[in-house]
Amino acid sequence: MSIQTLEPRLADVGGIPIARLLPNKGKQPIGAWCFLDHAGPADFGEDDLGMQVGRHPHTNLQTFSWMLNGEVLHKDSLGNEQVITKNQVNVMTAGTGLNQGISHTEQSVFPDTGGSSEAARAISMVQLWIALPTDQEIERGFIIIQSYQRGRKIVLR
Template structure:
């Protein structure tokens, strides 16, 4: 077995650093994975608004987002309005076909802005983007998996 180390592509999106590990130059995608990103880590000052990603669309994709630190308010075109907190995972499925898709926003929230009293003034999140098979009809959806000491449940 050989181990390879990749250098991620770096970008700033919505006020936070994003390190995109996959795809990587010279490496083919792994299965249905389109992208593997790490957002942050970033720490925000008292007067900083944190991550502010404006409305943008997704089609024929599913995102699996795991909050390692911080809290993010997710709002989407399906009417979901949910704060995703540390250790939670959200799965957003944009659906397939010409009449599917989701547009959404992502914004940091802090204790004084609608977050929990323990919300950190920072963010760290891992996000896996998955290409949906376009030869199947897949409906749009958004779920959060709540983490508990003795298991997890979908919301």
């Protein structure tokens, strides 16, 4: 077995650096994973708004986002409005079929703009995009998985 190091493609999305490792030139997709991204790391000054990703749609996808540092406010067309904090994971399922899909926004929040008192003026997040099987009916949804450092407590919201 050989190990190969892949170089990510870099882009700026919503004011932060995104390193996209998958897909990668010359490599086939890995199962249902269609994208693997790392947002950040980025530090924001006192006058900087941080990440500001405007409303955009998702269809036939599920995103698994793990917040490593910072906080992001997620708002979507299902009526969900939730701050994703450090060490939390959110799973957004856009669903499949003609009557499914989600549009949403993602914005950095800080202690003075709706974040927690511990919110860093930074962001680092890993996001896995999963292609949903279009031969199945999958409903839309959004959950937060809160993982605490001690006690391994998991809370689904």
